[in-house]
Structure formats: structure tokens, C-alpha cells
Amino acid sequence: MRLFGNARYRFIEARRKAYVFSALVLAVALASMVVNIVAIGSWQNYGVDFTGGSLVQVRFDETMDAAELRSALGGAQAPPITSIGNEGNEFVIRAPLAEDREVEAVALEIRGQIQGAFPNSDIEVVRTELVGPKIGAELQQKAALAILFSFALTLVYLAIRFEFRFGVAAVIATVHDSLITLGFLALFRVEIALPTVAAILTIIGYSLNDTIVVFDRVRENLNAKGGRREDPVALVNRSINETLPRTVLTSGTTLGVLMALLIFGGAVIRDFTTVLILGVMVGTYSSIFVASPALLEIQRRWGSKDLVEAQRGGSRGPVGRTPPPGRPRKRKKRGRKGRRVAGARA
């Protein structure tokens, strides 16, 4: 069986449509964050893990009306209650943690309230989480640091293994993916918990993985005989098409597994899986329509030796500007080094 065996899609030519599409999605993403800042006071719906606070998950032995539970816990003043699972007997109750309050006191209070409100029901407290505000604030900081660090390190890695511009293009695509994911989270006000951060980082990893496979092929084709003289657009297009079967198969398989996880994996990891599914789709899209065009744009604007060579070779294609003075020598050195590494493996 073979899918997209000899595909010759002109992906790069469609890049302007992709730019418009990405811009629209990013606009919605940023708008949702702004709306959130106005509406809920924070750009994301941070969960207990980050804000500090408490969460109690209770399971009743019979189905329970969420409204009834809400009124039992204080009506309008009741803490937010969400029903989870499909059987209508499990609820998550969240309460903010007042300053200077012992984490334990809150737990006792919530538990006491629930037990008191439904003395006849059999109630099981299946999960409690209490996070002091100090820990929450630290976590926010750590999560942001983790994401920045992973950007920085992959940039360095790609600059060494490929060329600097490949690294920049990959990071642009990854930032694009992270922003869209964060926008999705903001739009639906998905609660940001620790696993959500893990999911975002996984998306970064996946998106990079996908981009690297395409870039690896670009690098290979570039270093093949006559590669430097080929029209860059045609070369990148060819590279994407050559890796297309792999892209489709891998993304398809991963999505299939994630779907299984979403459907059968239970309520606790549902948000986590949803974020990953979105991330796989966005990551696949971005390696073709964001990372690859970005590579060409970078080359066109801050043109490197490769393109200059390609133009001398007489091929048509996006016209590169003359490189600013002082730059080419630096690029030249990097370019050569990159080739040597690639050549050694081939």
C-alpha cells in the first residue's frame, strides 16, 4: 500500500493562503487571551496547580443534579462545580484558597459541607488537591521558564546540526504552534493544570520532530549533487512531497492512538489528550506551511550564500536581496560547517 507515493503538490506556492489562515487563527488566539484578561482576570484559566487553591472530586452512589449540589454548597456563593464523567455522579468542586489559610482547613471545610448537605447519600471523596499560593506562583514561573528554555536549547541544537536559519525557521513554527495551542486553551477556557503544561511541551517536541524530518530532507537535497543550483522553492517543495507519505502515516497513527486515549482514557486525561490532538494537527500543518516557507523567507530577506549561488546558477525563483555587508562571511563559515557534518553522514 502506498499513499501520496509520487506527490507533487505545490505547497510553497500556496503559502500566502497559509499565511492568511495562520494570521486569522493567531488573531482569534490572541483575542481570546485578551478577552480572558478582561473577563476572568487572567489570560488563561489557571487551575489549582497554578493559582493555589483547592479541588475536591466527589463521587455519589447515585446520580446527582449539579444544581442541587450547587444549592447545597451555598447557592450563588457556591464554589465552581463541574460534572465529570458520563454517569452524572461525579463532580469536581474548586475553591480558591484565601491568603494565610491553612491548606488543611479548607479541605476539612469542603468535605464537611458536602457530607453535611447530603447525610443520606453515600459519598466518596475520590481526589483532593490543595496547593498553597506560594507553590502555585512558583509553578507558573517554572512552566514559563521550561518553555523558554526548550526554545533556546532547540535553537542552539538546530544551529549546530543544521544551519542557523533552519533553527530560526523551526522556532518560528514552534512558537506559532504554541500560540495557537495557548489560544485554543484560552478560547475554551480549558483549565491549565500541570499535565496541560506537559502537553504543551509535548506539542513543542512533536512539532519540532515533524519540522526536523522535512528540514532533514531539505538539507539532504541541498547537499546532493546540483542541489545548490536548484530553485529553492522547487527544492523545498520536492522535500515536503518526498516526506509526505511519512508525515501522513506518522501523524495518522499518532492521531489514531490519541483518539483511542480520548475516547477510552477516562476523564482525568481528557483535557490533556485534547490538547495533544490539536497539537499534532497544528504541528503537521506548521512544518509544511509555516516552517518551510519561513526557511525560504529568511533566505530571501537575509539571503545566504546558498541562494546567491543558486541565482548565479541561473534558476528562477524568489529573488534574494543582496546580503547586507559584513554578513556573508559569517554565514559562509556556518554553511560550510553544516555541509561538512551532513557530508560525513551521507
Place this chain on the structure above:
Amino acid sequence: MLKSLRGRIIFIAVILGICGYYIYANGLKLGLDLQGGMHLVVEIDDPDGTLTDEARADAIDRAETVLRTRIDELGVEEPLIQKVGSDRIIVELAGISDENQAKDVIRRAAFLEFKLVRSWVDFAPDLPRIDRVIVATLGADSLSSLGRDVQAPTSSIEELLFGAASEEGDSAAAAEGGAEAEADAAVGPEVGQVAQDEAAEADAEEDDASVLSPFTALLNQGSEDGVYLVSEEDVEAAELFLSIPEVQRAMPRDISLQWGMDPVALTGRIYRQLYVLNEDAFITGQMLENAVSARDQQFNTPQVQFELSRRGGRRFAEVTGQNVGEFLAIVLDGEVVSAPVIRDRIGARGQIELGGSTLQEASDLALVLRAGALPAPLRIMEERTVGPSLGQDSVDQGRVAGMIGLVLVVLIMCTYYRVAGILSVFALGVYVVLVLGGLAMFGATLTVPGIAGLILSVGMAVDANVLIFERIREELDAGRAVRTAVEDGFGNALSAIVDANLTTLITALILFQFGTGPVRGFAVTLSIGILASFFTALYVTRSFFFMYLSRKRATDPISI
């Protein structure tokens, strides 16, 4: 080639054997979210920031040792007690049944002291001075704005009187008002004394008593010398007064006031006892040699029997010998557990009576006393508990989802790549054993996000195989001979696999560095998964391919 092939197969078998052994010997540790349990983050409780960094680091070190001893004694299997940074300890207890008991055992400072109870007479002369200091510090205005708290004693006395009267069945007296009731208050001797003392005081000082002598107004003298009774609703105000630094300075030098641990009920009202004690403890928990819980043989109430060190025993005998007839307060974490009268000289052995407690509480107390005192009280910063049933649900669901996901992968690979697909499925089987073996070897715990990380790394392992097979197909399309095509296919896919896996590994390592708890578990499974996928794709799949090729003639086509 055949020889190297045999070597390869043996190597894979050995690795599989090692992994199998670790899985068998160590088993897979399930995270708290999967098997249920409690995760606590505790910190030295130092709200005023009085400890120096050095003292705090030292305290947390000692606290860690003490917690380890206590939790070992609690009998929790494979607890995790880990110091994080310079001032925090993570405690993870899997599968515990009573989380509150565990928390009590962890949190209790268990600082035991024996102090002699002083007389009211020693303290009473200082009361007016303390009252003046309170008035001067807080100001009369803010005192009256405290309103309910300060006014409470007057009304509580009236209620006490009425309460006492109606308990006697003398409803007429109750109806006639305070003065009558006071006279008629022929209740038990204890209450009588409280009532009369306090009523006299209230009469004499009238309403503004509570403003002019805010602290004294809260104190009722009980039947035992050296013990004041403070009405439950006044405890907060009294604690507030006592926490004022100026008040603490105004206290007599050798006397400390300490609360009783349990409230006492007198004629329907709840009181807390406030003991007048010697400032210095003549015995502390450090002189304790052993402690066990037992039942009192006479009353069948729980008690903790303790044994002091030789030095502690001598001191105990000496002090008790000199103070026969006095009261001895047993102070635990700053609260008085009980204050029995010293009937005789006591040697190295003694007991702490715990009237209202269960035997369980007594044995918990004995446990923490044995394990030693915490250098400072601990404050719980973070707490997560997962009930065992929820954990079981997650395991079941994760297993089902994982199985379905794997079947899906197997189906896709076999339809798409036929024989080569089957080879890769076998390689994936090896991969699964490697990952589980790796988890068992490093003692990593499998959490819910960990399962997700595992599934993701399965995706990456599949991806590596797909990359290789696509390359082989390309080489075959280009008209290469089968063996060359396979060799080149593996060679050409190498750079993509290396780069893709390494960048993901970088992300996983960053996650490990910054993550805590479940996220860390995710990072560990992802890292192990990536390494395993690396080895599987480049070595195992390749070996299987060689095996497949070795059964064919060089010119036979391959199924890919």
C-alpha cells in the same frame, strides 16, 4: 553476515532478558494517581521569617530524618520522602487508608516537656499590669470595637448562671434574674466557685471591666489552682492579647501561660484551660528513651507509657520528690495534655493519660514521641490525595486505551508495509519490553501523564520505522538491489531519526528539570521511551530485517 546476525539476535535476547528480570524483580511502580495515595509538600512553619537560612536548612535536614523514622514506623510501603530545595520536603505515601492519621503523624512536632504548674497567686499580681499594657497597646477604642469578643465574658457569666439554675430545675430562679440566680447557684462545687468568683468580679467592675481589664475579664478561675478557664468564644481574643509582643514582655519572667489541649465542658458551656506554668521545663522529649501505647488497667483508658534516659530519670525523680502534692503539666507542642498531681516520687518510668482519646491516637502519639521531635513545626503547602477507586479506574481506562492504540498501530503498520510491517511490530514488541524494563530498572513511577508520554513515545518509535521503510522504498524505486536498498534506507533515515529524537529528548530533560510530581513522571517515561525507540529502530528493526533477508536469495523481491 550470518555470524553478525547471530551476535545481534543474542544481544537482543540478552537485553530482553535483563529487562524481563527487572520487570519481574522490581515490578512497575504505579504513581499515586494510579494506585491512590497522598502527596504532601511540607515546609518549616516560620511565618515571621525569624529563622536564618542556615537554621532553616539545618531544621529541614533534621525534619527529614524524623519524618523518615516516623513514616517507617507507620508501616507505609515504599514511602517517598524527599528534600526539595533548601526548605521543603515531599512526602508521598501510596495506598494509605487513613490520610488524616498520616497527616497528623507527619505534622506533629512532638516536642514533649514536663513543667510544674504554678499557683494563681504567683501570677495574679501581674494581671493588672498586663491589662494596662493591652489597653495601652491596642487602645481603648479598638478594644471596644472588638465588641463581641470582649463583652462576651459578662454575658457568658449570666448564661452560666441561668444555665446552672435551670439545670437544677429551678426555673423560677432563672426567671427572677441574675442576682437571685447567683445566690441560688447551689450547683456542683467546681461550677459554684467559677460562678461566684466571676460574678463577684463582674459586679465589682461593672460593664467597663472588659475595657479596663480586657485580659482579666476573660479569665475564670476553675477548681484547680493554677488553671484558668476561658470560655471557648473568648479564646481567640485571649490568644490575640497574648500574642502582642509588649504583653509577652510584660509577662513575669519565670512563668508561661499555656493552653490545655482539649476543651472542657462545664454546665453546658465549653471552656479551654489556660495553665500557669513554670517557664522552664525540667524534662524534655530529648531525655525520652522509649514510648509505647497501652490501656490503663483500672479505667481501660488509653495512655502512653514512657521511659526516660538515666539522666532524665534522675532529674525526674529529684523534681517529683521535691514537689509531692503539686501538679505536673505534660506539655506537647505547646499545649497541655494533662496535669496530674504528683503523688509520689517518680523514677524513669511514667505515663501520660489520654482520657478522651482512642487507642489509635495513643499509639500515634507514642510513635511520634519515639521518633523524636521535629526541630520546628511543619506547614503543609500542597496536598493531593487520590482515592484508590479513582486510581483503579484510571488504570483500567489507561489499559483499555493503550491496548486499542497498540492494536491500531499494529493494523496500520501491517496493512501499509506488509512483511516489513510485521517485522516492525515485533520490533515494537521489543520496544515495549525495553521501556517497561527501563522503568522498572530506574524505579520510575508510572503516572497518568506517564502513560500518555509512553503512548507518545510509541508514536515516535513507529515514526522511526516509518522513516526507515520510506527510505528503503525510495531506494528500491531508484532501482537499487534489495540489500543495498535496505542498507541505504537505514543509513539515510539515520540523521532524521537522530535529530528528531534528540530534540524531543531535550524537551523531556527540560521537563524533568522544571517539573514536579506527575510531570516529572511524564518526562522520565518520555526519556526512557525515546532512548528505547532509538535502539529499537536502529538496531532491533535492522536485525529483524537482516533475518528476513537471510532467508531469501539476493534477487528475491521483499515485501515492504
